[in-house]
Amino acid sequence: MKSIDRPAILGGDPAFTDPLPFNRPTLPPFSELADDFRDIIDTGLLTNGSRVAALEKRAAEICGRPVAAVSSCTSGLMLAYKLTGLSGKVIVPSFTFFATAHALFWNGLEPVFVDIDPGTWTVDPAKVEEAVTDEVSGIVAVDVFGNPAPREELSAVAARHGLKLVIDAAHSLGGQYRGRPIGSHADAEVFSLSPTKLAVAGEGGLVAGGAELIESVRCGRDYGNDGDYDCRFIGLSARMSEFHAALASASLDRLDGHVRAREQLAEAYWERLGEIPGLIRQATEPDSRPTNKDIPAFVDPRDFGLDRDGLRAALAAEGVPTRTYFDPPAHRQSAYSGLGTEALVLPVTERLSTNIICLPVFSHMKADEVERVCRAIHNIHTYADRVAAVATGPGAVTS
Numbered sequence: 576m577k578s579i580d581r582p583a584i585l586g587g588d589p590a591f592t593d594p595l596p597f598n599r600p601t602l603p604p605f606s607e608l609a610d611d612f613r614d615i616i617d618t619g620l621l622t623n624g625s626r627v628a629a630l631e632k633r634a635a636e637i638c639g640r641p642v643a644a645v646s647s648c649t650s651g652l653m654l655a656y657k658l659t660g661l662s663g664k665v666i667v668p669s670f671t672f673f674a675t676a677h678a679l680f681w682n683g684l685e686p687v688f689v690d691i692d693p694g695t696w697t698v699d700p701a702k703v704e705e706a707v708t709d710e711v712s713g714i715v716a717v718d719v720f721g722n723p724a725p726r727e728e729l730s731a732v733a734a735r736h737g738l739k740l741v742i743d744a745a746h747s748l749g750g751q752y753r754g755r756p757i758g759s760h761a762d763a764e765v766f767s768l769s770p771t772k773l774a775v776a777g778e779g780g781l782v783a784g785g786a787e788l789i790e791s792v793r794c795g796r797d798y799g800n801d802g803d804y805d806c807r808f809i810g811l812s813a814r815m816s817e818f819h820a821a822l823a824s825a826s827l828d829r830l831d832g833h834v835r836a837r838e839q840l841a842e843a844y845w846e847r848l849g850e851i852p853g854l855i856r857q858a859t860e861p862d863s864r865p866t867n868k869d870i871p872a873f874v875d876p877r878d879f880g881l882d883r884d885g886l887r888a889a890l891a892a893e894g895v896p897t898r899t900y901f902d903p904p905a906h907r908q909s910a911y912s913g914l915g916t917e918a919l920v921l922p923v924t925e926r927l928s929t930n931i932i933c934l935p936v937f938s939h940m941k942a943d944e945v946e947r948v949c950r951a952i953h954n955i956h957t958y959a960d961r962v963a964a965v966a967t968g969p970g971a972v973t974s
């Protein structure tokens with residue numbers, strides 16, 4: 576890298592005078608949606624109409640099997656857990672966005688939190704197998720930061736013990752696992768179309784699964800009412816509106832471009848970050864295709880010279896916002912206190928949640944912006960001792 580400048584936290588010029596966004600949806604132009612939106616108003620068909628059906632068809636082509644549209648990934652997970660027949664205890668990684676576990680609690684299911692693989696940061700199939708007991712009915716895995724969870728190994732564990740496998744694939748729509756599309760593998764794979772993901776509906780979710788399950792999800796998003804006003808089971812109000820479906824379809828048309836753009840952004844980031852000691856990249860399988868929903872880096876304080884929170888404070892001064900996904904991890908959420916999960920020892924999860932920083936990324940981010948973020952990190956590393964003296968840990972950063 577080129578010249579070393581003094582980091583902004585030590586009085587240098589910030590890398591960005593207008594702070595960079597952390598994440599921003601890459602949206603189709605309004606002109607592309609105007610006719611749809613006008614037609615939805617004119618016809619008064621606001622929900623579960625032709626646009627939801629068209630979105631499901633498009634998503635089914637991407638996933639290679641049937642898909643139902645729902646109001647969010649969280650409602651999709653709630654329906655998928657219930658309709659795949661989970662009961663009692665369910666094995667789930669703690670290193671995830673809390674909605675993965677919330678949806679278990681909403682079904683009256685008990686999460687059995689397990690640790691993750693130290694390289695891929697997805698759930699460790701060996702730990703999953705160790706956690707199986709007679710009370711366990713299923714496994715939930717997560718495609719963390721868009722890195723596909725090891726479906727083949729997890730399916731093998733599930734098959735050996737007669738368990739269901741559900742994937743929280745909120746981050747990974749458009750990716751591939753060992754040459755097959757994400758969405759095509761587990762009993763159910765559930766996606767989010769919320770604003771921080773690669774394809775967006777505004778708010779929305781998709782459930783991919785077998786034809787029978789998907790029919791049940793369509794019934795379940797509509798209270799469990801098949802249309803005869805006599806509910807088959809206790810469902811949710813979790814439909815997707817036609818407005819959201821129109822936006823989501825236009826967004827899906829661009830998904831492959833977004834995945835490719837992020838592949839290039841991730842490579843640009845790591846070409847630079849790889850030169851800096853103490854920054855470690857999430858490991859991926861060569862024949863899988865992650866979506867790079869996030870750009871996470873594990874910060875090893877000894878080699879980098881500064882801890883994760885110190886780097887975070889220094890980047891904030893540069894106009895570079897960051898996030899600390901997933902800290903605290905699910906098993907230490909205050910909402911679950913009293914359930915005994917905070918006493919669990921999950922060493923890899925703990926180490927990652929306190930040392931990972933997620934850097935800005937969005938599908939229309941410019942290579943030059945990546946370069947400036949990396950240069951700022953390089954400068955901060957060079958001045959690490961002095962930065963550490965002024966950046967006093969988590970309290971130095973807000974949000």
Ligand SMILES: *Cc1c(COP(=O)(O)O)cnc(C)c1O
Nearest residue numbers: 647648649672674745767768769
């Ligand atoms: C975003 C996200 C969710 C929740 O998605 P919603 O559509 O907001 O309900 C669930 N799981 C993971 C891993 C997520 O990142």
